[in-house]
Amino acid sequence: MGQSAGLRHVLDRAAEGGRISPEEALDLYRSAPLHALGRAADAVRRRRYAGTEHIATYIIERNINYTNACVTACKFCAFYAAPKSDGVWTRDLDDILRRCAETVALGGTQIMFQGGHHPDYGVEYYERHFAAIKKEFPQLVIHSLGASEVEHMARISGVTAEEAIRRIHAAGLDSFAGAGAELLPARPRKAIAPLKESGERWLEIMESAHRLGVESTSTMLMGTGETNAERIEHLRMIRDVQDRTGGFRAFIPYTYQPENNHLKGRTQATLFEYLRIIAIARIFLDNVAHIQGSWLTTGKEVGQLSLHYGADDLGSVMLEENVVSSAGAKHRSNRLELLHLIRAAGRVPAQRATTYEHLVVHEDPAQDPVDDRVVSHLSSTAIEGGTAHPELKVVAAN
Ligand code: SF4
Secondary structure (H helix, E strand, C coil): CCCCHHHHHHHHHHHCCCCCCHHHHHHHHHHCCHHHHHHHHHHHHHHHCCCCCCEEEEEEEEEEECECECCCCCCCCCCCECCCCCCCCECCHHHHHHHHHHHHHCCCCEEEEECCCCCCCCHHHHHHHHHHHHHHCCCCEEECCCHHHHHHHHHHHCCCHHHHHHHHHHHCCCEECCCCCCCCCHHHHHHHCCCCCCHHHHHHHHHHHHHCCCCEEEEEEECCCCCHHHHHHHHHHHHHHHHHHCCEEEEEEEECCCCCCCCCCCCCCCHHHHHHHHHHHHHHCCCCCEEECCCCCCCHHHHHHHCCCCCCEEEEEECCECCHHHHCCCCCCEHHHHHHHHHHCCCEEEEECCCCCEEEECCCHHHCCCCCCCECCECCCCCCCCCCCCCCCCCCCC
């Protein structure tokens, strides 16, 4: 693939901080040489983080899945069960609070409360749970849910999305994780999630949240059969809202996992496509501060590479994850390994808060925290023999 003068010009302009159009982004995505694209994205990252460009961040968090019952039946999803089917489960509040306690004991700072669209769970359910979590663990940040859950809970409770946002925020939700974005353009969204709200509605709800003071991250599921143009259109839709609100803290693309779902893995994004989207996101989303590389769905080496393609964050040590692992993502890590991965990629690791402030900068490997319980677990866990809260029992996922 040659690098035409036109593409080189656009790459140079982007590397110098100029805004590029969706058409230019699509050209670069399709045709720019991979390394040139990565170099330009890295230049943009370095400029944005001048002074701390040697740092790459991570967070310690836990996904807490409260139910797998879901009426929305997305075709890519390996996690949900139809509400009256065998295999449906819900978790009670005590169990959820125990998982929060384990998270705190292991130095986690954030939980992602994540589950299906349960036919009975309206705003009141989330208010009750967030208030209980905050009462017992005020130090835990509740970074959870997204526009799809807001749309669903508002419908169940017969209130507007804005009222639902106000109420769950008042009860303790700190920020939205941006779940349910999947693919925002209509054609691929209908193909994989026909019962979800439209992409425009998803964005409208996130925009309302930002205006109500609840910031969020944004996500993209890639590899379910969308076109290159649709991937760039997804980015454009996010950039336009961000121009108005500035409420998206980060963009987090991840790849479709093919096991145990109705799409049956007919299509998948390649790792090169993933790296290209990371780089394009850094260049095109000039108004979004953080780009997260994901090793959970792409593997650790690709996670490391993403740090050279524009990513400034390498996700989390996820103390529990049941959703993408149900669909086949089997990569695990622990804190020490994550620190090593980041250092081997030429960066200094820093544990961050949900809002991306650096909590601990691990300048000296000799000072690395030694706790072999801080490990990513697929399908539950957690602190067998833990010392911080020895009274806690290890709780099973399901
Ligand atoms: S992705 Fe979410 S909304 Fe869709 S089926 Fe799975 S749990 Fe339900």
